[in-house]
Amino acid sequence: MIYLDYNSTTPVSPEVFEAMTPYLTSEWGNPSSTYKFGSKLKTVIEAARVQVAELIGARSMEIIFTSCATESNNTVINAALKANPRKRHIVTSAVEHSSVLNYCKALEKEAYRITYLPVDREGLLKLADLENAIAEETAVVSLMWANNETGVLFPVEKIGESLKESE
Numbered sequence: 583m584i585y586l587d588y589n590s591t592t593p594v595s596p597e598v599f600e601a602m603t604p605y606l607t608s609e610w611g612n613p614s615s616t617y618k619f620g621s622k623l624k625t626v627i628e629a630a631r632v633q634v635a636e637l638i639g640a641r642s643m644e645i646i647f648t649s650c651a652t653e654s655n656n657t658v659i660n661a662a663l664k665a666n667p668r669k670r671h672i673v674t675s676a677v678e679h680s681s682v683l684n685y686c687k688a689l690e691k692e693a694y695r696i697t698y699l700p701v702d703r704e705g706l707l708k709l710a711d712l713e714n715a716i717a718e719e720t721a722v723v724s725l726m727w728a729n730n731e732t733g734v735l736f737p738v739e740k741i742g743e744s745l746k747e748s749e
């Protein structure tokens with residue numbers, strides 16, 4: 583079999599398997615516990631947090647580990663809305679993953695306004711559409727980088743620059 587859906591999921595790489603094996607076998611425990619068997623794992627998690635932060639140029643306190651991408655997407659959108667309670671507009675695209683689209687649909691029922699940017703035949707969105715969609719009340723722009731169905735890459739750097747300019 584030739585598996586061609588790495589955009590959907592991948593096997594665990596040997597490096598990850600090797601790094602994780604101790605924590606799935608002998609070094610397990612609850613890092614939040616007060617006894618040492620579990621709490622000694624806290625330092626391991628904090629070291630991982632620093633590594634992830636360095637990888638993406640963030641501060642370690644900005645890294646929150648979640649159980650899955652759905653939880654991450656929901657958490658980050660929710661956090662941005664909570665941080666800007668007066669702003670009730672979200673911009674996303676019509677081709678986002680259901681973890682974003684379903685959450686946006688639920689937010690519509692709570693009187694949030696959602697703009698779903700269209701894509702063309704190539705699966706790409708127009709930066710002009712994004713710029714036109716941004717309003718004073720926009721709290722979040724949620725756009726994926728690599729589309730999980732088509733593999734199309736959105737130009738996230740250009741999108742970021744354009745959003746900074748519109749601030």
Ligand SMILES: Cc1ncc(COP(=O)(O)O)c(C=O)c1O
Nearest residue numbers: 590650651652653679681726730
């Ligand atoms: C782009 C994208 N976002 C979110 C998800 C949801 O991931 P999870 O199953 O980890 O919640 C997926 C799953 O394939 C995805 O491809």
